[in-house]
Amino acid sequence: MIAREWKATCPLKFQDAFKNYLFKNFIKESSKKSGFIRAQILTRDLGKEVEITLITYWSSIESIAQCEGQGDDIAKLCLQSDQFQLKFNRFIHQYRVKEPELSEA
Numbered sequence: 001m002i003a004r005e006w007k008a009t010c011p012l013k014f015q016d017a018f019k020n021y022l023f024k025n026f027i028k029e030s031s032k033k034s035g036f037i038r039a040q041i042l043t044r045d046l047g048k049e050v051e052i053t054l055i056t057y058w059s060s061i062e063s064i065a066q067c068e069g070q071g072d073d074i075a076k077l078c079l080q081s082d083q084f085q086l087k088f089n090r091f092i093h094q095y096r097v098k099e100p101e102l103s104e105a
Helices: 014-029 060-069
Strands: 002-011 035-043 049-058 093-096
Touching: 002 014, 002 060, 014 035, 014 049, 049 060
Parallel strands: none
Antiparallel strands: 002 049, 002 093, 035 049
């Protein structure tokens, strides 16, 4: 499994609207693509701003390449950055996920 991570910050007043935007315009579309497993939106309060981390999980590098292009690590979901006053990472980080197998005790 592959996890893709992207981060942005926005003023607290735009937090809910931006999370809704991510869900409606990115997660819903991604969930229709072959190899998509799930997504998470994580938030961290930074005082006047909030850090929002989007993590999507995919079955393989190949499934990401079919949807996003081979080796594509440039973020494409920042079309509304002015509306939400985003400061965002321009790159997506990819991680191989190894879930530990729990042995019987």
